[in-house]
Amino acid sequence: xxxxxxxxxxxxxxxxxxxxxxxxxxxxxxxxxxxxxxxxxxxxxxxxxxxxxxxxxxxxxxxxxxxxxxxxxxxxxxxxxxxxxxxxxxxxxxxxxxxxxxxxxxxxxxxxxxxxxxxxxxxxxxxxxxxxxxxxxxxxxxxxxxxxxxxxxxxxxxxxxxxxxxxxxxxxxxxxxxxxxxxxxxxxxxxxxxxxxxxxxxxxxxxxxxxxxxxxxxxxxxxxxxx
Amino acid sequence: xxxxxxxxxxxxxxxxxxxxxxxxxxxxxxxxxxxxxxxxxxxxxxxxxxxxxxxxxxxxxxxxxxxxxxxxxxxxxxxxxxxxxxxxxxxxxxxxxxxxxxxxxxxxxxxxxxxxxxxxxxxxxxxxxxxxxxxxxxxxxxxxxxxxxxxxxxxxxxxxxxxxxxxxxxxxxxxxxxxxxxxxxxxxxxxxxxxxxxxxxxxxxxxxxxxxxxxxxxxxxxxxxxx
Numbered sequence: 001x002x003x004x005x006x007x008x009x010x011x012x013x014x015x016x017x018x019x020x021x022x023x024x025x026x027x028x029x030x031x032x033x034x035x036x037x038x039x040x041x042x043x044x045x046x047x048x049x050x051x052x053x054x055x056x057x058x059x060x061x062x063x064x065x066x067x068x069x070x071x072x073x074x075x076x077x078x079x080x081x082x083x084x085x086x087x088x089x090x091x092x093x094x095x096x097x098x099x100x101x102x103x104x105x106x107x108x109x110x111x112x113x114x115x116x117x118x119x120x121x122x123x124x125x126x127x128x129x130x131x132x133x134x135x136x137x138x139x140x141x142x143x144x145x146x147x148x149x150x151x152x153x154x155x156x157x158x159x160x161x162x163x164x165x166x167x168x169x170x171x172x173x174x175x176x177x178x179x180x181x182x183x184x185x186x187x188x189x190x191x192x193x194x195x196x197x198x199x200x201x202x203x204x205x206x207x208x209x210x211x212x213x214x215x216x217x218x219x220x221x222x223x224x225x226x227x
Numbered sequence: 228x229x230x231x232x233x234x235x236x237x238x239x240x241x242x243x244x245x246x247x248x249x250x251x252x253x254x255x256x257x258x259x260x261x262x263x264x265x266x267x268x269x270x271x272x273x274x275x276x277x278x279x280x281x282x283x284x285x286x287x288x289x290x291x292x293x294x295x296x297x298x299x300x301x302x303x304x305x306x307x308x309x310x311x312x313x314x315x316x317x318x319x320x321x322x323x324x325x326x327x328x329x330x331x332x333x334x335x336x337x338x339x340x341x342x343x344x345x346x347x348x349x350x351x352x353x354x355x356x357x358x359x360x361x362x363x364x365x366x367x368x369x370x371x372x373x374x375x376x377x378x379x380x381x382x383x384x385x386x387x388x389x390x391x392x393x394x395x396x397x398x399x400x401x402x403x404x405x406x407x408x409x410x411x412x413x414x415x416x417x418x419x420x421x422x423x424x425x426x427x428x429x430x431x432x433x434x435x436x437x438x439x440x441x442x443x444x445x446x447x448x449x450x451x452x453x454x
Contacts, residue, residue: 051328051362063317070323077316089304090290096297101278135278 006031007059009045011038012203013211015160016068017056022156023072025197027079069099072153084153098139098146099157105132106161113176114168114212115219122172130176133161133185140184144191151195155188162189163202167212233258234286236272238265239430240438242387243295244283249383250299252424254306296326299380311380325366325373326384332359333388340403341395341439342446349399357403360388360412367411371418378422382415389416390429394439 006024010017010033017033024031036045036055048057048064058065058074065074076084085092109132112125136158140146146154169175179186192198203211233251237244237260244260251258263272263282275284275291285292285301292301303311312319336359339352363385367373373381396402406413419425430438 061317065317065320065324067324067327070320070327073323074316074320077319089301090288090292092304093292093297093301096300097292097294100294100297 004029004060008033009036009048009057009059010034010055011036013208013215014055015164018160018201018203019068019156020056020058020071020075021201022159022198023075023084025201026082026084026151026156027075028081029075029079069103069157072156076153084156086147086152095146095153098136098154101132101135102154102158102161106136110161110165110168110176113172113174114216115223117220122174126174126176133177133182136161137182137185140188143184145188151192151198155192159192159198162192165189167205167209171209171212171216231256232287235260236263236275236284236286237261237282238263240435240442241282242391245387245428245430246295246383247283247285247298247302248428249386249425250302250311252428253309253311253378253383254302255308256302256306296330296384299383303380311383313374313379322373322380325363325381328359328362329381329385329388333363333385337388337392337395337403340399340401341443342450344447349401353401353403360404360409363388364409364412367415370411372415378419378425382419386419386425389419392416394432394436398436398439398443 006029008017008020008024008031010020012035021031021033034044036042038055041053045055045057046053048059049055049066052066054066056066056068056071058071060074060078065071072084085095106129109125109129113122113129116122116125145151146158165177169177177185177189193202233256235244235247235251235258237247239262248258248260261271263269265282268280272282272284273280275286276282276293279293281293283293283295283298285298287301287305292298299311312322333356336352336356340349340356343349343352372378373385392404396404404412404416420429
């Protein structure tokens with residue numbers, strides 16, 4: 001059987017691109033990943049995502065699919081093995097509800113902690129982020145994964161928090177999640193990052209750390225220049 | 228056969244609640260609508276949507292489902308007749324992609340035109356809104372509905388623009404869409420609003436106009452007070 005051509009326009013240190021890699025790996029789909037230079041966007045990226053000009057974009061069967069949550073649903077509907085979303089419509093609705101919550105809330109506040117220096121803005125982001133993480137903590141209570149006994153859609157959506165947060169805490173010197181206040185989330189961090197196909201795709205820690213430090217310096221200095 | 232209990236926590240002048248009514252009506256589902264007072268939120272609303280405390284919320288089978296796009300998918304998966312989303316995974320992905328675009332872009336810029344008085348903020352929103360509407364215009368070229376020959380998911384998602392925009396243009400005195408620059412969108416406005424179950428649920432125009440004028444006055448004066 002010929003291998004299907006599946007290509008991901010991504011970037012090795014992008015949490016949103018990693019979502020797509022996790023989903024494809026979970027489904028056992030072979031794919032090629034093209035690392036995009038986000039500071040100098042390629043014609044390829046602009047052609048395949050002319051509206052948002054952002055990664056990730058999945059290329060499959062001559063079509064381009066942008067937006068990580070949209071791609072995850074596409075993957076789940078195209079390759080039926082190892083379903084990501086549950087079967088029950090209400091459970092599916094809840095997975096989508098929480099995915100939207102993570103993308104609209106945590107995806108703003110956690111980078112808000114990272115992209116600011118000590119000050120009001122950072123403090124506000126930190127407080128909000130902790131409040132939102134407490135809500136996720138509650139969702140996890142009594143469960144090993146967001147998906148229940150095994151990894152599902154919402155675990156893949158939230159997965160970046162498990163890996164990126166400790167780097168953010170370390171680099172900013174601000175602690176958001178500890179085992180005492182967040183026992184369920186802390187246990188989930190470990191359980192999720194121990195899943196073989198999750199672990200296998202994690203960016204190398206030293207390389208990621210160096211990248212995040214440089215990225216943050218750029219963020220902070222561009223902000224200073226804007227003032 | 229006993230009638231299923233389907234309740235919508237909505238509000239007669241809410242475009243997002245109307246999405247849900249349209250979808251239920253399109254599926255032929257009987258439902259009860261409870262009009263929530265958004266200035267004095269009920270315990271019922273806070274109980275059924277404790278995270279966002281917003282309408283719409285669908286109550287079905289003892290469960291609460293908030294967030295209009297999440298509810299639309301739930302409705303489509305629960306009642307299979309008259310499917311809203313197409314069958315093909317890529318077409319489904321595109322409907323979801325554009326729905327997200329409308330909610331993240333037009334849902335900010337069009338209210339930005341409405342909720343500001345003549346000035347930079349309003350001009351910026353107007354320019355952005357027109358730019359986004361041009362993108363939607365392009366999506367519609369050669370098609371009667373976003374869904375093709377018949378109304379689908381994306382038509383229901385965009386439907387508020389067809390009905391609300393002329394009121395916004397009239398009240399603010401700013402024209403965004405005309406038949407010459409937006410032939411496809413203008414034709415779609417008419418075609419969509421002529422669908423019997425779409426038309427049947429539209430808020431009475433005089434009542435909506437009066438509501439929008441009062442609502443805008445409140446918005447503008449609260450903004451002035453904040454300055």
